[in-house]
Amino acid sequence: MLSPLNMxxxxxxxxxxxxxxxxxxxxxxxxxxIFLAQLTKKVYSFDVQEAAIVSTQEKLVENKLEAQLILDGHENVDKYVDKNVKAAIFNLGYLPKSDKSIITKAPTTLAALRKILAMMKKGSRLAIMVYYGHVGGSEEKTSVENFVENLEQKEYQVMKYGAMNQKNTPPFLIMIEKLK
Ligand SMILES: C[S@@+](CC[C@H](N)C(=O)[O-])C[C@H]1O[C@@H](n2cnc3c(N)ncnc32)[C@H](O)[C@@H]1O
Structure with a gap:
């Protein structure tokens, strides 16, 4: 079976x-x-850490791919993109092997989700990988779940996919499709 991220x-x-x-x-x-840049040339990528830009730029060069790397919070997405978004992905939490105090947080994650969903067209999809084992993770998980559970069902299909029998706090996927 596919892992939540592969799904x-x-x-x-x-x-x-x-x-x-x-x-x-x-x-x-x-x-x-890298995954997105293999599918389309118009990839906008956000992070608040310079280290993320450096590491991703190296991978793009190695793979001869293109993406616009933006050193800014995703909550400011509307400064860079304004419409016709076909797909988006969030990996919540902290950057592995890096500063564990720099984490995604509910207020900015929800601000970004609202803005991106408003820019998406019919048939677009948005994936949220929810990692929540770290300090602050369960608050963000609860906020994100409340937010997506309340999306209007005529406008959005919202699915959840993850392991049911794993110990600790296995990550899971929330997938949203815009219906109109
Ligand atoms: C779980 S990691 C992402 C892993 C990544 N998708 C990968 O393939 O390696 C979460 C990232 O979100 C970043 N982050 C935290 N707050 C952010 C914000 N407001 N806007 C954009 N990125 C943010 C962190 O710096 C961290 O690099």
Whole structure:
């Protein structure tokens, strides 16, 4: 079976076409940016850490791919992209092997989700990988779950995918599709 992250990629790949505008809201080490850049040239990637930009830029060069890397919070997404977003991905939490105090937080995550959903067109998809084992993670998880549970069902399909029998706090996927 696919892991939640691989499932996120599978569901995004199904709909992304070569000229689509897509967003990696949490660039980190760039694995999602590379995945998206293989599918379209119009990738906007956000992170608040310079280290994320450096690491992702190296991977893009190695792989001969393109993406616009933005050193800014995803809550400011509307300064860089204004419409026609086809897909987006969030990986919540902290950057592995890095400063664990720099984490995504509910107020900025929800601000970014609201803005990106408003820019998405019919048939677009947004993936949220929820990692919540760290300090502050369960508050963000609860806020994000409350937010997506209250999305209007005529406008959005919201699915959840994750392990049921793993110990500790296994990450899970929330996938949103815009219906109109
Ligand atoms: C779990 S990591 C992302 C992993 C990444 N997708 C990868 O492939 O390596 C979460 C990232 O979100 C970043 N982050 C935290 N707050 C942010 C914000 N407001 N806007 C954008 N990125 C943020 C962190 O710096 C961290 O790199």
């Amino acid at each position: 996120a990629h599978y569901w995004l790949k199904e709909i992304i076409e070569p000229d689509d505008i897509v967003i990696d809201a949490t660039m980190g080490n760039g694995f999602d940016t």
